[in-house]
Amino acid sequence: MPTSSIEEWRYSDVDDLDLSKYLVHSDASVREVQSNLASSVFAANRNATVIKTRNGEIVPGFVPPKGTQLADSDPEDISYDFSAADVFSHLNALLSRPTVLSVGAEYDSSVPLIVVRYLDSIEASAIFPNLCIRLERGAKAELVEVLVSPDDADLLVVPVTKIFQEEGSNLDYLLIQDLGSNSRMIGHQVSRLMTEARLRSMSVVAGGSYSRLFTTSTIAGAGAESKLNAAYFGNGDQVLDFRTLQEHSAKNGRSELYFKGAAANESHLVYSGLIKVDKGAISTDAFQTNKNLVLSEGARADSVPNLDIQENDVRCSHASSVGPIDEDQQYYLESRGIDPDTVQRLIVGGFFSEMSDRSGIAGVDGALLALTAAKWRVS
Template structure:
């Protein structure tokens, strides 16, 4: 099977190399060479110790779209409803790996804001893309089994989004990118590149959604580059249908005085692994990474966060909370890594898990690697079952057990969601969790 897989990958690589500029083709080839060199991650590798990866997930045919654009009224109902309910002023919509709908108000374009597909960006904004793509997640620095999927995506991504906000431009309303899938039995690889210039400010929402799909594999990479003084509020929301396997790596590079507020939401799919990292490379950089997840029957949701401090006088905070019911399993591993020059660092990491059944499982492993001696760092985690006393108290007041669990989970997650200044997005996340509990 390895020979068959290699043939499939190489054929796709050849197609992509021929379709793009020479410099991108060389980068893809280097990434593919790295991918072939690395072993598949197994439970013997510490970052993957709680998640089994079947390489057969990547032997599926590659996704191919129709290339047709759609009017808003022609979009799938689930997708149309999300666009109507979201706060996004400008948006891109991908269906089965094809850009089918886009909107960018003229006033934003006049300010120099760019929101387009990576394919278009390579043609129209090549100077921005070439200098930015692969900086945060690329073919270099990938040297362990945990990097194999990132190398695969770097070589074989076939579609994605490009976001650019010029220096000094502050956007009031969010930008949005929506990935919708209607076909199972395929593998798909997407990439998002976000670049905020000096002192720019923006809010960006990226969502992955679908109905139930048997046997679909998706890898996604998000690269976030924040120049000095840039400020970004970012939300990645995964609500794939059952049957989807999702692997997402996100890495942000924060220069001097850059600020990132990130929210990672994992509610869908059958197997999902999300890796979120912030690298604080300039003094005054500030990263707040929030996470919310809920696993139901048959779901396995894995999360890995990294706070990497290479500069002095920077701050980072991670707060991930999640719940599991039925036989759902959730995993959280987090690492705070301080280099010798990262003096005067403030770094914090917290993980809390709530179990709603005896079959539900949660694994929590916070970690510290500190090579500086003038810092403030702390980490903690907790995992506990639902408080039966609280359930009983509400039942005596006429509240059903299902409703009581909904209230407890909502209160449990509100501590994280309450930090997100996007009311409609908070309501959307809460509604999905309530539907799962009620079901």
């Protein structure tokens, strides 16, 4: 087990984690609670193919749509990329049955795929959802993944989402994490992009007492492009913990990371990211931006960007900011007769809604608005 004295687990609550208390095979009575955060996405994608899962298992009766195939074992080329994985991802690999969805070029990309993960248990349980999506050569798709659990369920959720994109494929991915307040999450999202593949990813993270998301994206083929975005809002005494790795191992690749968080009450945001450019990955463009709004005196945000460049002909940059709401913006809107609390909500809402054009999934603007609304109610 890792401890918080290891840099990668600094600020995490891993020291308090008692794995022995969790059952691994939980009871099957899973409540399907609604996700307010995801409702606008459902509403805007009524034509979507919805894949329901309960505690990681697909609800029986699902028929893969035309142009897709469903399997339950990992393709080798994905396991390959697990070198950066942590002990929890390995546990996931040991204990889960993967849901592997292959999307072919003939798939009708106007029909989004929505995977809804209902997570629940009466007794304290550890759940290991494992989704693997493989876009075949030239395939195009929109994929939404929703994680939702009831507030009273005591869960350790260890979701792993693996994205493998073959040459020239194009994916818009959206994660909505709307877990209950007694859920802990240690998640891993990994993508591997072959030649000229395009990924645009957005993670909207709201729930869990401790929520960790480790995002790794590998430019494995020439000219591939990965856009990684995240919006998250902590309140109460939540810890929202993001670790990222943009790895460039092929030339002419581009990766653009933009993570934005807001912290209210006593919550704590953590961001630690690395851009790694391997030898031979010439003409790489890699950017990393992390912005944090700290909304109360008890809240806190730590942001640590890093670069590891082994090649000369590259353009890389990283930027991070941690601070309160801009005073001039606050005064400007107040001078229009808007009370200070509403002004803060507008500015924080704007901070997130500004990201809506960073995803191609319909309804993402509503999800970003719901993120602010949900946190403002209980703050």
